[in-house]
Amino acid sequence: MLLLAACSDSNDNGGTTGASGGTGGAEAELTVSAASSLTEAFGEIGEAFEAASPGTTMTFNFGPSDGLAGQINEGAPVDVFASASPTWMDSVQDEGPGVTDRADFAQNRLAIIVPADNLAGIENLDDLTEDHVQLVLAAEGVPAGDYAREIFQNAGISTAALANVVSNEEDVKAVITKVMSGEADAGIGYITDVTLDVAEQVTLIPIPEEVNVIATYPIAVVNGSQEADLAQGFVEYVLGDGQQTLAEYGFLPPP
Amino acid sequence: MATDSRRSPSTASSPLRRGRIPAGFVVLAALGVALVALPLLGLVLRTPWSRIADVLTSETALAALRLSLIVATTAAAISFVLGFPLAWVLVRSTFPGKTLVRAIVVLPLVMPPVVAGVGLLAAFGRRSGLIGSWLYEWFGIQLTFTTAAAVLAATFVSFPLTVLALEAGLRGLDERLEDAAATLGASRWYVLRRVTVPLLGPQIAAALVLSWARALGEFGATITFAGNLQGRTQTLPLAVFEQLQTDTDAAFAVSMLLIFLAFAVILGLRGRFLR
Amino acid sequence: MTLAVDVTARRGAFEVRAAFEAEAGRTVALLGPNGSGKSTLVSTIAGLVPPVEGTIALDDAVLDDPANDVHVQPERRPIGVVFQDLLLFPHLSAIENAAFPLRARGVPKPEARQRASELLARLGLANRAGAHPRDLSGGEAQRVALARALIVEPALLLLDEPLSALDVGARMRVRELIRDELAGFPGVRIIVTHDPVEASILAERLVLLEDGRVSQTGTPEEIRAAPRSRYAADLVGMNAFRGILEPLEVGAGLLVTDEGDIVAPWPDGFEGGEAIGLLRPSDVTLSLDLPDGSARNVVQGRVTSISVEGDRARVRIASAPPLVAEVTLASVERLGLRDGVVTWASFKAVEVEILPA
Helix, strand or coil: CCCCCCCCCCCCCCCCCCCCCCCCCCCEEEEEEEEHHHHHHHHHHHHHHHHHCCCEEEEEEEECHHHHHHHHHCCCCCCEEECCCHHHHHHHHHHCCCEEEEEEEEEEEEEEEEECCCCCCCCCCHHHHCCCCCEEEECCCCHHHHHHHHHHHHHCCHHHHHHCEEEEECCHHHHHHHHHCCCCCEEEEEHHHCCCCCCCCEEEEECCCCCCCEEEEEEEEECCCCCHHHHHHHHHHHHCCHHHHHHHCCCECCC | CCCCCCCCCCCCCCHHHHCCCCHHHHHHHHHHHHHHHHHHHHHHHHCCCCCHHHHHCCHHHHHHHHHHHHHHHHHHHHHHHHHHHHHHHHHHCCCCCHHHHHHHHHHHHHCCHHHHHHHHHHHHCCCCCCCHHHHHHHHCCCCCCCHHHHHHHHHHHHHHHHHHHHHHHHHCCCHHHHHHHHHCCCCHHHHHHHHHHHHCHHHHHHHHHHHHHHHHHCCHHHHHHCCCCCCCCCCHHHHHHHHHHHCHHHHHHHHHHHHHHHHHHHHHCHHHHCC | CEEEEEEEEEECCEEEEEEEEEECCCCEEEECCCCCCHHHHHHHHHCCCCCCEEEEEECCEEEEEHHHCEECCHHHCCEEEEECCECCCCCCCHHHHHHHHHHHCCCCHHHHHHHHHHHHHHCCCHHHCCCCHHHCCHHHHHHHHHHHHHCCCCCEEEEECCCCCCCHHHHHHHHHHHHHHHHCCCCEEEEEECCHHHHHHHCCEEEEEECCEEEEEECHHHHHHCCCCHHHHHHCCCEEEEEEEEEEECCEEEEEECCEEEEEECCCCCCCEEEEEEECHHHCEEECCCCCCCCCEEEEEEEEEEEEECCEEEEEEECCCCEEEEEEHHHHHHHCCCCCCEEEEEECHHHCEEEEC
């Protein structure tokens, strides 16, 4: 997680509407803070955007949405923010520099993630309440962590399941890592987290729709961005051409 | 001791010496102090002093404090129990491969803590760990996600400091004093207890303080190997990190607590450093 | 009780070979220049450096016998050692230092302190018992070290250069103290020193150590009467010349040295080669004019120093070879001898004693 120098720019650029898509020729750098669950998808989208807008360099900060919001509110020079939950976009909007062109660009679902050999024999949510199950969640405040706790509440297994939590990770990727290594018996992550890279080391166990949570992902231009036009262009790209990439990685379309 | 007159204890530098510090040195020294003092000053100013009582008596803070004290103290103790004999062997004996052993022992100092955490997993993880998998399969013992893991991580990073400080102390010891004690009838154990260790007092204190402070501040290896759970593995640095995401004010408050702790120990043991 | 030492000891590249005995009641001084191996011998007798070969035994108790794998650890030897640098424990007070050997043997603290306190008082340190070594004067520290060595009433007492670190005033006082303590000490006593005066005053027997070998043993008087080495001769103030003795004529030879040649008698059975010539200063005659007597050795040189001892004077002359002459004060006056004055010196060949080197 990149902690950028806190140089607060109190330029309140009210939203500018400029040309959409690529700006031609000029050298520009765009900084995007995005939830860690977007790592692979945005990586690809970023490359495509760079190709479509010559002279643009994309820099991504991936991390837990709460931490990213916190950095933006402290003055980190970020141009675009993509969060895994509306909560943290609200935070930037209300307690931070404010946002423009906010739009929901994807949805996601959560699932139980277990190591490929699943030695603990987890098959469903109830199994997570068994004694001696070592469960790993993202920390409270991290969207994946909050969603997981919401799911437990929906299923009425909060007490027992939370008692099995052995570690609260800083973001959902760390949850996947702990499960991958086999040190944890199970974790709650996004269905999109089972990427090609990890598919052989983990197994995905779906969560019943009745208790599952739909994660809504908003994206917006952060006020004060020095590349407001380019930023808006990126947002539009994500909402347009980027949708196919997101779908390929398992994201659901926005509501 | 060549004269019959009483020797006076060392005095402050003579007036002639005092005026002789080059101006450039003073400037550089001041910059050095500023480098360390400014972040501290920033922390002090940003801390929400009105909220601090609430934050520090919260369950999270208290649990982290308690855990940090236990982990750091245990780590320092283990480092000492293992480090003293090792320092002794390194200073007072020769064996093939001694240079290599010394290099290995000092390695955790220069290792990025997360790498140390990954290494600990590779050794003690229950699934793929060299020793850890054996422990788990045969005895059902799992180290990851336990307080013991936090202690292990803290010990790993603080061990080299203990060994280095004790080595320096042993090297500076006049072995002839131990010889003299032997001729006066002291067994090897008695010499160790009554001559060597007392004479090493300041160096032992330094070793303990340094390793305790390093153990207190350990983060990367802990979060990678032990995980992060309040009351079990969430030491003060991990608590600060987690709160930094959501409640920055609280993070500052807990950071101040860490700093007070460190200051207290360093200043409290200051008397021991100067004999 | 007798300590019998017959060892070869090695420290680094340096080897010492020594055989001598020390009886209880007669202090022995190991006397030799720095580098002669005295400290190595002390360490060996103390048990810190096992000998390479040989034996060390105190009456029937064998302390060292490497051939039979015998080596008694220092802490088990009935010894008390006062080291050259004293090696007082800096973190302990005077009384704690003195009590250390008792405490190390398990004597309860109150009793140990009591005995230490008495001993320190006897050595005149009653009011310094609580002081730490860094606050003690040289002489006081020496006495604490002595107390520490004496307190267990060891069978063997070893003093390594006990006075060398003291200034003149302290040296005399402490020397008297040591002499008194030694006189009352019932065990074997060995002093190691480079100072012949110290050795003569404190010891009844001298063992001369040179270059890792014992060159002579005897009482101070015996050695003074018949020194058998250059070192011994230097010690007792004799002239000593080292060179190669070449045949000169029947019964006489020429001792060729770097600084000059002298005529000396040819010893029976001597085959020639390296030799030491000894000449008593009192056998040297000084005169202002060229002497024309039967003396075969006649040299001339400037007076470089005159030191008065009682009613005699020792006159150093920068001749070839350089000489020390001992004459009466009256002669000094009569001859008008002063620094810088040129004088003739002569001595008979037969007055030179030749020792094979």
